[in-house]
Structure formats: structure tokens, C-alpha cells
Amino acid sequence: MDERVRPEVRRIAEEIDTMEIRGAATIADAVARALRTQAQESEATDPEVFRGELRAAARTLYETRPTAVSLPNALRYVLRGMSSTTVERLRQNVVDSADEFCARLERAQADLGQVGANRLRDGDVIMTHCHSTDALACVEAAVEQGKHIEAIVKETRPRNQGHITAKQLHEMGVPVTLIVDSAARRYLNDVDHVLVGADAVAADGSVINKIGTSGLAVNARDRGTPIMVAAQTLKLHPGTMTGHTVDIEMRDTEEILDDETLAEIGNPTVKNPAFDVTPPRYVDAIVTERGQFPPESIVILMRELFGEGTTEPWADA
Ligand SMILES: O=P(O)(O)OC[C@H]1O[C@H](OP(=O)(O)O)[C@H](O)[C@@H]1O
Incomplete structure (x- = not known):
């Protein structure tokens, strides 16, 4: 296991692997929140180190279950704006993207339900x-x-x-x-x-x-x-x-x-x-x-x- 990955992220990865967290949408929601946690708890002071940690967390989550594409789609969404040049901006980007992703997921399910x-x-x-x-x-x-x-x-x-x-x-x-x-x-x-x-x-x-x-x-x-x-x-x-x-x-x-x-x-x-x-x-x-x-x-x-x-x-x- 990659030491850069926060314990809470590892726990979520483990629960996806053992299917305590399961169902494509629920998995997507969990991995978005996991990246948010990784960003919030990161002690990195260098933007490149921060980006590396987030990529490592994403890889740990990505490798849990291979079929539900909601998992990589969620990781992509949350990590899409990783170009800022300061750690604080990068952290905020990830937190905002994760929150936006989870809110969109909930809205999408409600809209789909109506259809x-x-x-x-x-x-x-x-x-x-x-x-x-x-x-x-x-x-x-x-x-x-x-x-x-x-x-x-x-x-x-x-x-x-x-x-x-x-x-x-x-x-x-x-x-x-x-x-x-x-x-x-x-x-x-x-x-x-x-x-x-x-x-x-x-x-x-x-x-x-x-x-x-x-x-x-x-x-x-x-x-x-x-x-x-x-x-x-x-x-x-x-x-x-x-x-x-x-x-x-x-x-x-x-x-x-x-x-x-x-x-x-x-x-x-x-x-x-x-x-x-x-x-x-x-x-x-x-x-x-x-x-x-x-x-x-x-x-x-x-x-x-x-x-x-x-x-x-x-x-x-
Ligand atoms: O995203 P929602 O609609 O909740 O679930 C979608 C699908 O995820 C589940 O897989 P598993 O039980 O995680 O293997 C089922 O195959 C289910 O149809």
C-alpha cells in the first residue's frame, strides 16, 4: 500500500473491495469523498507532492473493483482541475469538485427517477x-x-x-x-x-x-x-x-x-x-x-x- 495514501482513504478502498460499500453510484460517491479527505488531510507543502498524493489515492481507489465505470468517472471529475500552482488552491479545487460531484450525483438520480x-x-x-x-x-x-x-x-x-x-x-x-x-x-x-x-x-x-x-x-x-x-x-x-x-x-x-x-x-x-x-x-x-x-x-x-x-x-x- 502506498504510504502517501491517508488511512481513511485506504479504509474506503478496503470497504469497496469487500463490498461493504457497493452499488455503482454509491461507490462513485464514496471515492469522491475519499479524494476530498485525502486533499483535506494532506500535509504536502509542494504542489507537485500534493498532486502525487492525490494521484496515489486515486490509484488505490481505482484498483478496488474493475467493472463499475462510475468509479473512474468519479475520480476523473474530482481531479480534473489540478493545475493550480499553490497547495491551498489545489486543495480547494479538489474539495469543491468533490462536493459538486456528490451534489450532481444526487440530482441526477432524482431527475432519472422522474423519467x-x-x-x-x-x-x-x-x-x-x-x-x-x-x-x-x-x-x-x-x-x-x-x-x-x-x-x-x-x-x-x-x-x-x-x-x-x-x-x-x-x-x-x-x-x-x-x-x-x-x-x-x-x-x-x-x-x-x-x-x-x-x-x-x-x-x-x-x-x-x-x-x-x-x-x-x-x-x-x-x-x-x-x-x-x-x-x-x-x-x-x-x-x-x-x-x-x-x-x-x-x-x-x-x-x-x-x-x-x-x-x-x-x-x-x-x-x-x-x-x-x-x-x-x-x-x-x-x-x-x-x-x-x-x-x-x-x-x-x-x-x-x-x-x-x-x-x-x-x-x-
Ligand atoms: O448505481 P446503482 O444503481 O446503485 O447500482 C448499479 C449496479 O451496481 C450493482 O453492483 P454491485 O452490487 O456493486 O456488484 C448492481 O449490479 C447494480 O445494478
């Missing part, structure tokens, strides 16, 4: 996968519009984030039915919308989200059930415009079963990919704070937002 809510009708039943604050913002806004919404919630093995979704929907007053993941096709008959979040959206409109999303989308398409992806523009992956692919995180097998059970069943190879890719033809709409988009046209928004290319401020830490 998503307009797609939901009174009496609709949704099916969810994993736990997405962007997706739940749509349901919350629909409920606030006075619509009655019900939910069928997939538990989302291996980490059961569906439990968080069930709890939060219950708190909104939404009646919830919890199902095991493999029951999804059976219950799609009773569903008006599949509503999921995203960890990254690629330039061709592919959606990278929790493992199991693509199978759910294929089944939903087969049943004629619309698939809505709630993803604020922070989830758009600029690298995919220039041909990069999104790295899919492989997580520890212990999330699936313990060593004793593994030995009992003859030590098979166990694979635990955290995400999968849903091709654009299985997605009806990507709902953002800038309105809803057919997946194939999301690249237009990406060009507008990232047209001048992106930097990797953590690269030379």
Missing part, C-alpha cells in the same frame, strides 16, 4: 435484479406520483442484494414477492416491466450489470416484457467509444460456497463472475437524467459528454 417513473403505469408489476439505487429512484418517483406499484424481486445469488431491494421497496410501501433467481422465467408472466440498474453502459448500447441480467433480459424479450435500464450518465463508459471492452470482475469462490462444502463435493472448479453483458437488442430503454434513450443511440450522448476524450489521472501515480 423512469413516467414509463411506469398505475398498477404495474416490476421485476428487479440485484440492488440498484438508480432503479429504485424510478419506483420511488412513481409511488410519489400516486401510482400503485408491486414488485417481484430476484434474490440475486451469491450475495443476495435482492434482500436490500426487498427491504427498501417495502419501506416505500411497495408490496414485494421474493423469488429465487431460477424462478424468474415463471414469474415473468405476471410482470409489466423488468427494471434493472447498470454498472457500465458501452458505446454500442450493451449493458453491463449484475450476473444474471442478460439471461433475465433474454427471457423477458421472449415473453414480450419490456426491459428498462436505469443508469445515470455516470455509468457511460468512455473507453468503449475507442474500442476498449469492459473488464468483468471475477470474485472469490467463497461467496458461493465454503471450503468444507467444496471439498465434500470433490473440489470442482468454481467460477464467480460478478457481471454480464446484455446486448442492446434485449434492452428497450436506457433511462438517464438526460431523458430516455434506445440503447443504440446512447453513443450520441456519450460523444456529447466525452467528445474530447478522457484522461487517467491515476495512471502515473
